[in-house]
């Protein structure tokens with residue numbers, strides 16, 4: 001069985017200009033206390049290809065997401081930058097959000113204004129705001145070049161090879177087989193059992209091992 | 211065990227080893243070598259007539275040579291499969307004219323001297339590695355005199371001696387005179403917790419196994435004198451402390467300190483010298499028998515499998531899991547899982563728990579009959595590829611095939627590609643595009659950053675799994691550091707192309723930091739080795755061009771090292787301040803002319 005090779009088309013230079021939406025999140029005061037979010041949003045508005053730019057209370061909240069989704073539909077946005085917390089936290093959230101209104105999830109980019117800006121430069125609000133502008137600008141220039149990506153599926157052979165027939169291999173093989181999966185169990189010695197087969201009584205129960 | 215032999219869904223190959231694995235998750239082609247048994251596994255009823263007829267007598271390895279068996283034998287009564295097996299090296303009968311006594315004795319005609327080794331091909335979607343342990347051989351520890359004195363045994367030999375199914379039917383006897391010993395000593399941590407011999411790790415089960423043995427002895431022989439020599443007793447599991455207490459209550463003496471020497475006295479008695487570390491006194495103990503609680507080692511085939519499947523090992527030589535806390539049974543290679551002592555020393559309960567966990571993880575990716583591949587993979591632009599083969603050599607997952615001799619361009623197996631981007635960074639002809647982290651996408655970010663006031667800024671490349679996470683952790687911990695750094699996230703530091711660095715300096719960056727996971731912790735097996743090599747190479751070129759190499763820094767920062775991240779940022783800031791506008795101008799001039 002050959003898995004199909006996945007061939008993707010290369011990026012053809014875009015004819016049409018892209019339409020980017022930028023959302024600068026306050027995270028309550030987590031970001032807004034240090035970074036001037038309105039100023040960052042206003043700065044982003046002036047960047048090339050940015051169609052909409054807003055600051056927003058809590059981007060990840062239900063109303064926050066709704067607002068972004070409404071904008072995507074209303075302004076026909078095809079790229080989104082969420083400037084909020086770490087993508088390691090909310091990237092899945094916002095990917096799902098854009099996907100739910102028909103945008104490819106890989107056309108969303110985040111700028112990390114919380115973990116890597118407001119929280120670590122609390123005494124320097126101006127420098128933090130300057131850094132936030134840079135981070136948003138970087139994200140905008142990246143998102144402009146992002147391309148839609150598709151997850152592919154490949155067939156999965158529903159059989160498992162278990163190497164070693166000691167107690168661990170035996171247990172794994174039986175659990176799988178009892179769940180209806182085929183198992184190939186390979187043991188190098190003439191019998192399964194492993195170390196345990198040599199023990200009589202075993203701790204902690206002190207009963208026979210086999 | 212017998213359930214395995216009977217289960218309609220389990221195909222059991224004994225006397226077999228995996229010799230080759232090709233493919234990737236969902237579709238592994240496995241080559242298995244099955245050695246000839248010379249007895250028909252399905253037909254043999256284990257009646258034993260053949261063994262009675264066999265004239266060859268050999269020590270029985272299952273009983274560690276403490277009893278004997280024939281050249282045709284059953285490993286032990288409960289063996290699965292139960293069929294007899296011929297050890298060809300011992301058998302006289304390969305030429306039936308010479309012997310073939312067993313063949314004549316078998317009414318069912320199960321014995322076939324013409325059987326030969328077989329090669330079997332299987333296709334599977336997932337693999338569980340459960341190759342277990344090997345016990346430590348204490349011969350090298352001469353102070354315990356294992357190879358010199360017969361009454362010094364390993365704990366495994368001792369297990370066979372007190373086993374009701376063993377060579378003595380469970381009677382404990384001394385090997386030298388076959389009499390029941392009056393006193394027995396146990397030595398703990400043999401081959402464990404030592405930097406000199408064996409492993410430096412704790413083997414986890416030997417303390418409890420010794421406690422178990424003392425209880426069994428006290429049950430049979432209440433008057434026997436039993437002493438345990440130990441460093442400290444590790445009875446951490448459920449119900450363990452209770453057994454330890456019971457053993458002490460029954461009069462077993464626990465003496466803190468390991469023997470320095472063992473000597474043989476008259477009548478094969480043993481004299482053990484120890485420094486009791488509780489009292490700091492040298493003590494002599496006379497014993498009839500000494501049992502060495504030997505530790506565990508990784509199975510001998512570990513390294514072969516590691517290479518075959520592209521797995522990783524810990525410094526101890528056991529298999530390394532994808533994440534020690536959150537993915538304890540997954541290998542970093544997708545579709546491969548661990549169970550039992552293959553992953554590290556553990557007892558039966560833990561082995562079984564881990565095996566069930568591995569089965570659940572297997573089902574999790576197998577149940578749909580298909581799996582999704584990550585779209586963040588690399589791809590080759592065939593027209594640009596010169597078939598040099600570099601990319602295939604650097605890929606930690608063997609995901610790239612290229613025929614250098616016949617000049618067939620590289621192709622990426624997207625199911626196997628994990629998306630580190632090392633190949634894209636290493637290809638000299640820009641023939642590889644890393645999806646979602648293309649050269650243009652990354653350089654567009656650094657351009658946006660360095661367009662204005664570059665001298666004020668620190669360009670940082672951080673890998674997703676460690677250093678970017680470490681930066682996040684610094685934030686979560688509210689550590690304060692200078693606000694000049696801006697991070698560009700890549701999945702792996704291996705993605706950071708030389709040209710990103712040159713481009714950054716050309717754009718006027720005063721300093722640049724490349725950061726990734728510590729060597730050995732790379733999320734992409736060992737892709738960060740290439741980062742290290744690359745940075746060294748760039749450093750050399752910088753020196754040639756008259757650019758101070760300190761302006762390019764390489765740091766390994768783990769996801770937990772928020773403090774370290776903040777420190778590195780502070781250091782980068784002081785490096786930045788040292789770079790003068792003239793120096794930057796000169797660098798830009800040199801690189802633009804280049």
Ligand SMILES: Cc1cc2nc3c(=O)[nH]c(=O)nc-3n(C[C@H](O)[C@H](O)[C@H](O)COP(=O)(O)OP(=O)(O)OC[C@H]3O[C@@H](n4cnc5c(N)ncnc54)[C@H](O)[C@@H]3O)c2cc1C
Nearest residue numbers: 164166167168188194195202203342343511550551557558
């Ligand atoms: C002396 C001693 C006493 C012990 N007493 C106890 C006790 O009382 N209670 C307790 O809980 N635990 C005890 N243990 C620990 C227990 O033995 C282990 O936890 C258990 O055996 C681990 O099972 P396993 O399947 O991981 O490995 P193993 O039992 O080692 O089984 C591994 C199997 O894989 C096979 N194999 C290896 N490499 C390959 C290969 N390349 N291809 C095919 N097959 C291969 C081997 O032949 C073996 O059959 C004791 C250990 C020792 C050494």
Ligand code: SF4
Nearest residue numbers: 025027058060084085
């Ligand atoms: S998106 Fe992140 S930064 Fe914004 S409110 Fe939610 S948690 Fe806070």
Ligand code: SF4
Nearest residue numbers: 399402412413416417
């Ligand atoms: S379990 Fe006990 S005897 Fe075994 S290595 Fe650990 S401490 Fe030593």
Ligand code: SF4
Nearest residue numbers: 595596598599601637
């Ligand atoms: S490194 Fe580049 S040129 Fe060389 S084989 Fe790979 S893709 Fe082709």
Ligand code: SF4
Nearest residue numbers: 605627628630631633
């Ligand atoms: S991106 Fe990494 S894993 Fe994928 S083919 Fe290239 S080197 Fe291999």
